[in-house]
Amino acid sequence: MAVIKLTEANFEQEVMQSDKPVLIDFYADWCGPCQMMGPVVEEISNEVTDAKVCKVNIDEEMAIAQKYGVMSIPTFVVIKNGEVTARDMGAKPKSAVLEMLK
Numbered sequence: 001m002a003v004i005k006l007t008e009a010n011f012e013q014e015v016m017q018s019d020k021p022v023l024i025d026f027y028a029d030w031c032g033p034c035q036m037m038g039p040v041v042e043e044i045s046n047e048v049t050d051a052k053v054c055k056v057n058i059d060e061e062m063a064i065a066q067k068y069g070v071m072s073i074p075t076f077v078v079i080k081n082g083e084v085t086a087r088d089m090g091a092k093p094k095s096a097v098l099e100m101l102k
Helices: 008-016 032-045 062-067 094-099
Strands: 022-026 053-056 073-080 083-089
Touching: 008 053, 008 062, 022 032, 032 073, 032 094, 053 083, 062 083, 083 094
Parallel strands: 022 053
Antiparallel strands: 022 073, 073 083
16 A cells, blocks of 8 residues: 555544554655655555555644654654554664554
């Protein structure tokens, strides 16, 4: 499944109403560690079938980033049933990001 780009317009439907856990990658185009994690997030989205994988560009969607207290990027947040169940920051090995979904 392709990575879903989140906006304020689709956030409620894609995340809060999702029947699957949602992994959100908060990133910016100018962020080096975010660029390193981009291909990892793409790989995860192609491998994981029991979760949604989404991205939020913090420069374009500041309100979402503020709502989730994103202070540094990349920040990864997992939301299940409308609740944050995991959160981590910085470049990580793929296994660490996948572990957040468990």
